[in-house]
Amino acid sequence: MSLTTSVPPPSLWLTKGSEHVRSFGRWWLREFLALFPGRVADWLIERGSRTLVLATEEDAVTFRLMSDRRRVLASARVALAEYSADVIDDFLKTHRLRRRDVSLGIGLPQSAIFCRSFVLPLETRRSLDAIAVQDLTAKTPFQLDGIFHAHVARRTADKFLVWQWVVRRSHLAHAVEALGLDLGDIAFVESPDARADDGPLPIIALRRSAASRNRWVTRTAVTLAAMALLLIVTAISAKYHRQQLLLDSLQAEVASATAKAKSVKTAIDKLQQELAILLRLRSRRSEPGLLDLWEEATRILPAHTWLSELRLSESPDGRQVVMTGFSAAAAALVGLLDRSPLFSEASLAGPITLDQAENKERFVIQANVSNTAKPKTASR
Numbered sequence: 602m603s604l605t606t607s608v609p610p611p612s613l614w615l616t617k618g619s620e621h622v623r624s625f626g627r628w629w630l631r632e633f634l635a636l637f638p639g640r641v642a643d644w645l646i647e648r649g650s651r652t653l654v655l656a657t658e659e660d661a662v663t664f665r666l667m668s669d670r671r672r673v674l675a676s677a678r679v680a681l682a683e684y685s686a687d688v689i690d691d692f693l694k695t696h697r698l699r700r701r702d703v704s705l706g707i708g709l710p711q712s713a714i715f716c717r718s719f720v721l722p723l724e725t726r727r728s729l730d731a732i733a734v735q736d737l738t739a740k741t742p743f744q745l746d747g748i749f750h751a752h753v754a755r756r757t758a759d760k761f762l763v764w765q766w767v768v769r770r771s772h773l774a775h776a777v778e779a780l781g782l783d784l785g786d787i788a789f790v791e792s793p794d795a796r797a798d799d800g801p802l803p804i805i806a807l808r809r810s811a812a813s814r815n816r817w818v819t820r821t822a823v824t825l826a827a828m829a830l831l832l833i834v835t836a837i838s839a840k841y842h843r844q845q846l847l848l849d850s851l852q853a854e855v856a857s858a859t860a861k862a863k864s865v866k867t868a869i870d871k872l873q874q875e876l877a878i879l880l881r882l883r884s885r886r887s888e889p890g891l892l893d894l895w896e897e898a899t900r901i902l903p904a905h906t907w908l909s910e911l912r913l914s915e916s917p918d919g920r921q922v923v924m925t926g927f928s929a930a931a932a933a934l935v936g937l938l939d940r941s942p943l944f945s946e947a948s949l950a951g952p953i954t955l956d957q958a959e960n961k962e963r964f965v966i967q968a969n970v971s972n973t974a975k976p977k978t979a980s981r
Contacts, residue, residue: 651667652789664689708792709790723756734750736932789805944970
């Protein structure tokens with residue numbers, strides 16, 4: 602049976618609203634920075650943190666000192682025969698920095714970074730990170746305890762474009778050891794050579810970067826925010842003063858409204874009594890029935906998903922429901938069921954297969970039924 606809906610869920614409205622707010626914020630910042638020269642604009646929005654990227658070539662080691670917006674501040678090239686870990690401190694000292702002031706990164710060649718890209722539907726937004734890791738372990742031979750990995754997702758009109766990068770721990774440890782460093786000193790790994798034409802720069806973070814230094818720009822921003830708050834308080838005070846002037850003319854209306862309020866309060870008390878009776882009746886339902894489970898599944902499953910079977914069974918540990926059907930994004934359904942008050946501990950009961958006839962992913966999902974949850978009315 603195909604499940605369709607004509608009214609978008611509230612979560613979709615909230616998602617679209619947050620996207621519009623972020624788009625407006627990016628537009629406002631871009632237009633504000635356009636008022637300044639490029640160097641000044643970069644300087645204003647930089648947090649003051651610095652990164653140092655070390656890359657080993659055939660006969661030399663290159664140094665690139667960059668700002669947090671990846672603007673190259675200085676660079677150097679040291680012959681491999683003359684390199685030692687102390688050279689890093691000497692290079693930083695010439696720029697009035699110490700090693701604790703920067704985040705160290707390793708630049709690896711393209712052959713050392715495994716890159717892949719794939720597409721996910723918009724419905725996977727809330728569980729995108731988990732799905733990316735699950736897809737990595739399912740479709741590649743890598744084991745999580747033997748790699749470092751990272752991914753970046755960009756939203757288009759109707760999907761997410763995901764870029765994912767993987768580097769083996771053993772390969773990175775060998776590169777770090779060749780530079781005379783410890784793996785714990787490295788904050789990230791990058792590979793500019795592995796960057797796709799329209800994709801982001803492959804960067805795999807190993808730990809948080811060094812704390813940004815305090816700058817007077819931050820204090821200036823705080824001052825501007827305080828001035829804005831002062832203006833808001835002034836505007837609110839003026840509006841409050843005008844409202845106080847109107848209160849004198851509203852005293853007569855308040856007297857007549859008081860009588861109406863009493864009648865409204867009487868009606869509200871009656872409704873509260875009826876609501877209390879209704880709640881007591883609903884509380885007697887200790888367990889949701891099959892119809893409740895069917896309505897909940899209809900409510901939470903996306904429009905591109907339909908069920909061919911919904912089976913409710915009893916077990917010593919409680920009641921369990923098994924759903925079989927087809928979906929365009931079957932892996933994301935587990936997270937949807939777990940967020941429902943009627944289902945818990947949802948998991949795939951079998952592998953996800955592609956049905957050639959339906960051109961959809963065939964899935965089997967099992968979940969425990971929460972006996973104490975209150976069923977919700979289906980929205981579609």
